[in-house]
Amino acid sequence: MGTRLLFLVTAALANGVALAQTDVPAQLRVEETRASQLMPILHHLTDIYGPRLTGSPQLRQAQEWAAQQMRSWGLKNVELQPWEFGRPGWHNRLTEISVTAPFQAPVLARALPWTPSTNGLIVADAVILMPPGMPAAGRAPRRTADSIQAAKGGVAEPPMPKMNASPPLPTRAELLAYLESQKEKVRGAIVLVGPPAAPEPDFIPQPMRRTDAEWMALINAPPGIAPGSSTRPTVEDGRLTRDEINATIAEFLVKNGALARVKDGGERRGLIRVESTNGYGATPQVPGVTIANSDYGRIARVLQGGTRVEVRMNVQNELHPDGSTAYNVVADLPGTDKSDEIVMIGAHIDGWATASGAADDAVGAAVMMEAMRLLKTSGLKPRRTIRIALWGGEEQGVYGSQAYVARHFGSFEHPKPGFAKLSGYINLDHGTGRPRAATYFGPQSGAAIVAQKMASFRDWGFMGANTASFRPVSDSAAFYLAGLPSIGLYQDPFDYLSRLHHTNFDTYEEVYEPDVRIAAVEVAALAFALANDDKMLPRFDANDIPSRDPAAGPRARIRPPENHGEP
Incomplete structure (x- = not known):
């Protein structure tokens, strides 16, 4: 944000002047600059409660703390919803x-x-x-060709046996x-x-x-x-x-x-x-x-x-x-005239036990919590209800999110009443880099809507959106399998797969604060924009939804393997 715009928006807020809904991204930027709580949230999830393996006391304590924080911000319907893990x-x-x-x-x-x-x-x-x-x-x-050439160091092949x-x-x-x-x-x-x-x-x-x-x-x-x-x-x-x-x-x-x-x-x-x-x-x-x-x-x-x-x-x-019963944490920012319709944001709060699980995915949970805090603190009134979910059991096979989707939405083939009420779901689970693009499970028109809603963040490097050209991993997969619109945010790598993913180096120190604060603003702005649209996000109909039959090939809507590696 330019210095002049930051000054004008800050002055307007200081004098009690309400910004128009079209200025929501600017308002959220200012609130995050003024009073961010993202890193304190991350500190609690990692330093105090990490690691957070599904079914462990540490995860349950982190979930209870997150729920209490969100109650203190004034969010509604905050609860730990149980699901059966079936293992200690x-x-x-x-x-x-x-x-x-x-x-x-x-x-x-x-x-x-x-x-x-x-x-x-x-x-x-x-x-x-x-x-x-x-x-x-x-x-x-x-x-790659470049890495192979670099390994040679510009010399002939060394005299090594094959x-x-x-x-x-x-x-x-x-x-x-x-x-x-x-x-x-x-x-x-x-x-x-x-x-x-x-x-x-x-x-x-x-x-x-x-x-x-x-x-x-x-x-x-x-x-x-x-x-x-x-x-x-x-x-x-x-x-x-x-x-x-x-x-x-x-x-x-x-x-x-x-x-x-x-x-x-x-x-x-x-x-x-x-x-x-x-x-x-x-x-x-x-x-x-x-x-x-x-x-x-x-x-x-x-x-x-x-x-x-x-x-x-x-x-x-x-x-x-007692860990055989696991939990998801959910909370609502209630909507107004379309409050029965929902925009969901989420990330998994569980992690492996190798370190404190900062980049995977305490940072995602912290970003989503901070996004909800920004919306509530800014006094914004979404038309649709915005719901956060902090999932358990993602690392063992996206179990928590699948249990939630089955309970509340059903599937395209066997819908429950809530199936028609979800506009879309936004997921974050690729480490500590800022979001640079999004994938959308649904028609191309949905990807165009996401790109348009995020256009004001071009100065932060957000490039656009496309339709999902692969089977999603992470908790987006639960919505994808059900045939529901889902948005996965892609982030800059920041050593995520090479050095942090499920490793003993995945600690608080590896999180890059400027980028994750950007992520919180962008998630909040996107969720609010989708919640305020006249229409819900477009979704596949019976003529174009990918088949559940594995024989349908690469676009078959089938479950990704467990023990996945996020892209």
Whole structure:
């Protein structure tokens, strides 16, 4: 905002002059500049209540705090709405690991969610299993022509042997035969599973911001499965998937008396990315941890060289049976003449247990809360009710939002009365960068409306909107599956996927305050504009809504896989 405009708007507010509804974006900018509460909200969700794993006491406390905050702002119908998670909650109380022989060194580690505790402090030999076809852990860096050239450094190919192709994943018979040969080895041992990864440097790291041209290319992309969309990897007939390999090994370790399992973090510079655990407590497990690649590699090399390694480990976890009932937090800014119609905004408030879950997605929850506070504090009166939802269970499979949609809206094929009353849903779940574009699930005319409503934020880098050309992930998927209009906000990367997503680096310090404050203003302005339109957002009708039949191909309206990675 220009200095002159900021002065004029601030002076008008100071003198009690009400701004016209057409000046709402300017009014919201001023209120966010004057009295932002976004970072204090984020502080509570991360520093006080993080991590916030679904079903855990920390998540429940964060939800209750958020609800109380929104009541204090004067929002209405604030409640925690239950849904059935069907699994106990879990949280980690203590994780201490070190190598005591043949060298002495602490080990950087995170406990695996829904695994049990060690029997107090244990000291035992480490062993390593090398199942046939077991893939190394970690994520490969982006390989582009430019990055490959940068890796060469402008010289000819170095005199290195060609890398062998990755062996095929094992069949069940191959894996069981190998494990049978290792039964005595694992009894009473701390077990490393799989070869140590050799993560490659990323010679051209992804920039913090994409260029305007890159965003325009995304906006103008034709329909189809876009980069970053969730697709399941293909597996040859008769061979096990990664999940099946892990489940088989987990059962083997329990049955044969292993004391603990150690997984390789598989990434550079101490980054540990912890996500799902088979069964979320339903499948028996030994105590488990993921450790930094540098620690895993050192231990593995010593073991493979024939030297005994002794490890000292104390991991204390706790299950919470009452966590099988989980919650979403909802609150309303009531509308006026169209109060029975709804515009929803939302983000998931749960996260993985690796760190305090700031970029994924406490920051999204904080942005949505701040957007509601801005609307309420500014005295704006929307025609439609604006409803916030802070979802639980997103990380396990967008469970909370799917439960809410099923309860309140139904689906295109089986609508409930509320189905016709939702204008649209706005979601934020891509980290700490400012919104630069939006995708819209619905007709192209809906994307044009979103772009028009956001045009006043061109000075902040918002480029436009398109129709969703891929299967949404995050909580947009719940609305997409139901056939309801949904808007996903795309943000500048800011190391989200490469460094923060589900990792031990996802902390308050990684959030870029100027961008997330921009996001709060933009969400508030978009929600208010949609709430005040004469008509609701356009939606697909029976002639053009994507089919629920997977055979319909890339545009089939089917559920994304669990354990997703957001684009």
